[in-house]
Amino acid sequence: MIPMALNNDDKAFLKDVVWGLKQNQKQLACKYFYNERGSKLFDAICLLEEYYPTRTETALLKTYGKEIASYIGPEVCLIEYGCGSLVKTRILIDALERPCLFIPIDISEEHLLRASQNLASQYHELEILPHVADFTKPMVLPKQARYKNIKCVGFFPGSTIGNFSPSEAIKFLKGMAKTIGQGGGLLIGVDMKKDEKILVQAYDDNSGVTASFNLNLIERINQELGGNFDVSAFKHKANYNNIKGRIELFLVSLKKQTVRIQNFEFSFEKNETIHTENSYKYHINEFISLAERAGFFTIKTWVDEKNLFSLHYLKTGA
Numbered sequence: 229m230i231p232m233a234l235n236n237d238d239k240a241f242l243k244d245v246v247w248g249l250k251q252n253q254k255q256l257a258c259k260y261f262y263n264e265r266g267s268k269l270f271d272a273i274c275l276l277e278e279y280y281p282t283r284t285e286t287a288l289l290k291t292y293g294k295e296i297a298s299y300i301g302p303e304v305c306l307i308e309y310g311c312g313s314l315v316k317t318r319i320l321i322d323a324l325e326r327p328c329l330f331i332p333i334d335i336s337e338e339h340l341l342r343a344s345q346n347l348a349s350q351y352h353e354l355e356i357l358p359h360v361a362d363f364t365k366p367m368v369l370p371k372q373a374r375y376k377n378i379k380c381v382g383f384f385p386g387s388t389i390g391n392f393s394p395s396e397a398i399k400f401l402k403g404m405a406k407t408i409g410q411g412g413g414l415l416i417g418v419d420m421k422k423d424e425k426i427l428v429q430a431y432d433d434n435s436g437v438t439a440s441f442n443l444n445l446i447e448r449i450n451q452e453l454g455g456n457f458d459v460s461a462f463k464h465k466a467n468y469n470n471i472k473g474r475i476e477l478f479l480v481s482l483k484k485q486t487v488r489i490q491n492f493e494f495s496f497e498k499n500e501t502i503h504t505e506n507s508y509k510y511h512i513n514e515f516i517s518l519a520e521r522a523g524f525f526t527i528k529t530w531v532d533e534k535n536l537f538s539l540h541y542l543k544t545g546a
Contacts (some may be wrong), residue, residue, distance in 0.1 A: 231234040231245070233335070233482055238366055238452055238453060240312075241260060241452065241453060242453050242489070242490060244256075244257050244260070245449060245453065245489065246258075246489070246492050248491075248502075249487075249489075249494045249502070250494075252353060253501070253503055254494070254496075254500070254501065254502045254503065255503040255504070256445055256446075256479075256502055256503075256504050258391055258477075258504060258505040258506075259335060259362065259364060260445060260448065261441060261442075261445055261504075261505075262334070262335055262339070263336060263444075263452075264336060264338050264339055264443060264468065265444055265447075265448075266340075266444050266445070266448065266535045267312075267336050267339040267349070268388060269437060269440055269441040269444060270441060271312070271313050272437050273437050273438055273441060274312075274313070275431070276433045276435070276437060276438075277433075278429045278430050278432075278433045278434070279430050279433065280430060280536050280537070281382050281387050281417070281419055281430065282386070284372075284532050284534075284536050285316065285385055285386065285387075285417045285490070285536040285537050285539065286315065286316055286319065286539070287319060288317055288530050288531075288532055288537065289319040289323075289539070289541050290319055291530075292343045292530050292539070293320065293322070293323030294323055295317055295405070295528075295530075296320070296323060296528075296530075296539070296541060297320075297323040297324045297325060299413070299527055299528055299541050300324060300381050300413055300415070300541070301325070301379065302324075302325035302326050303325070303326050303327070303328050303378060303379075304324065304327055304328070304329075304378060304379045304380065304381045304413075305322070305327075305328065305329040305330075305331065305378050305379065305380045305381070306324070306327050306329070306330045306331070306381055306383055307330075307331045307369070307381070307382050307383065307407070307408070308331070308332045308333065308382075308383040308384075308385075309329070309331065309333050309363045309382060309383070309384045309388070309404070310333065310334055310363060310384070310386070310388055311332035311333065311334040311339075311340050311343050311344070311358075311498075312334075312343075312385075312386065313343065314332070314343050314346070314347050316385045316386075316459040317330075317332070317347070317383065317385075318347070318350075320383060320384045320415070321351065321354065324337070327342075327354060328354075328355065328378060329354075329355045329356075329357065329378065330351075330356045330357070330441045331356075331357045331358075331359055331369060331370065332344055332347075332358050332359070332520070333358075333359045333360075333361050333364075334358075334360065334361075335360070335361065335362050335365070337360045340358050340360060341358055344356050345356040357370045364400060366403055366406075367407060369407060375493040379411060379412060379413070379499055380407075380408045380409055380412045380413075381408070381412060381414065381415065382404055382407075382408050382412070382413070382415070382416075383414075383415050383416075383500055384404075384414065384415070384416045384417065385415075385416075385417040386417055387417050387418055387419035387507070387537070388417075389401075389416060389417075389418060389508075390418070390419055390474070390475075390506070390507040390508040390509060390510075391505060391506060391507060391508075392428055392508070393506065393508070394508065394518060397508070397518060397522075398514055398518060398521050398522045399522075400522075400524055400525070401414075401518075401519060401522030401524060402522045404522075405522060405524060405544045408493065408544055409544065410544055410545055411543070411544060411545075412543070412544050413524040413527075413541060413542065413543050413544070414458075414524060414540075414541070414543075414544075415539065415540070415541050415542075416539070416540050416542065417537065417538070417539070418510050418515050418538045418539075418540060419472035419507065419509050419510070419536075419537055419538075419541055420473075420498045420509055420510065420511065420512070420535060420536060420537060420538055421473060421510065421511055422509070422535065422536060423507040424468045424470065426536075427468050427509070428466055428467065428468055428475070430475075431466040431475050431477060431507070432464070432465075432466040436464075438463055438464065438466070439463070442464040442477055442479060442505075443459055443462060443464060443479065445479070445504060446459055446462060446479065446530065447459055449489060453490060454489065454490055455487065455488065456487060456488050456489075457487050458485065461481065461482050461483055461485055462479045462480060462481055462482060462502075463478065463479070463480050463482060464477070464478075464480075465477070465478040465479070465480050465501070466478075471507050472508075473508055473510070474507055474508040474509065475505075475506070475507040475509070476503065476505070476506045477505040477506075477507075478501040478502060478503055478504060478505075479501065479502040479504055480499060480500075480501050481496040481497065481498060481499065481501070481502075482498065482499075483498050484496065484497055484498050510538075512529060512531065515538070515540065516518050516529070516540070519540070519542055523544060523545060524542035524543065524544060525542065525543055526540055526541070526542055527541045527543055528540075528541045529541075
């Protein structure tokens with residue numbers, strides 16, 4: 229096999245993949261789910277009957293949008309971390325009073341630009357500055373946002389905060405607070421602890437869309453890094469870790485096999501796993517406490533009537 233020529237992004241991807249597959253518990257970072265196909269698959273997951281977070285959070289935004297907007301205030305710069313399909317963003321923008329700038333941030337450039345163009349065609353008065361970046365790392369906002377001297381409010385829907393361990397979440401939120409700035413706000417969606425059966429079904433749907441989403445990660449390694457994973461020799465697995473309060477996703481090797489990526493080889497035993505994602509769940513008070521440790525204080529929390537999902541509006545220090 230002749231190694232592929234890699235750009236800088238692919239080199240970072242390869243570095244993370246090699247590091248992860250060398251661990252005793254093999255692992256791959258969930259941020260790499262989101263290439264173009266992965267983003268489309270996740271959009272499909274959000275429409276599944278089993279996947280309650282999207283429709284529940286959307287309903288909360290529709291029901292409490294004006295109340296949320298009253299806490300956020302007028303003429304803000306809205307910053308969304310991980311843009312997705314922007315369906316929930318439209319609901320929030322419609323509720324806000326004269327938002328003046330929107331900065332969607334996403335690692336998938338093609339998906340981000342397409343979503344931003346679609347949004348711009350509907351909101352002609354709103355300045356939109358798509359920002360291609362890995363939002364899990366420190367970042368600097370586009371200069372237009374820095375020079376406008378306006379209140380910044382982060383929007384982090386979809387319970388993505390659950391992909392971080394509690395200690396990682398605190399570190400990430402601290403970085404977010406720094407980006408947003410003093411007196412800024414954050415509207416964040418948080419999935420709640422609940423019946424284990426409901427949780428597992430949300431991540432292991434009957435139609436197999438989530439399985440395709442998980443398996444797409446190794447397909448991406450094949451396509452972009454020259455790997456030779458036999459995708460049919462792995463299966464998707466989801467379980468709930470009650471002790472750690474999190475859903476865990478794995479790819480399970482169906483046989484003893486060796487995988488090659490560039491000049492690296494990785495051996496798998498039958499039933500050996502690659503850990504691809506965690507999704508932590510929080511009771512209301514658990515998340516409020518975590519946010520406080522990151523320098524945010526809670527202004528208001530909204531919860532659906534079934535206690536499935538919560539929305540929190542937080543503020544940074546005055």
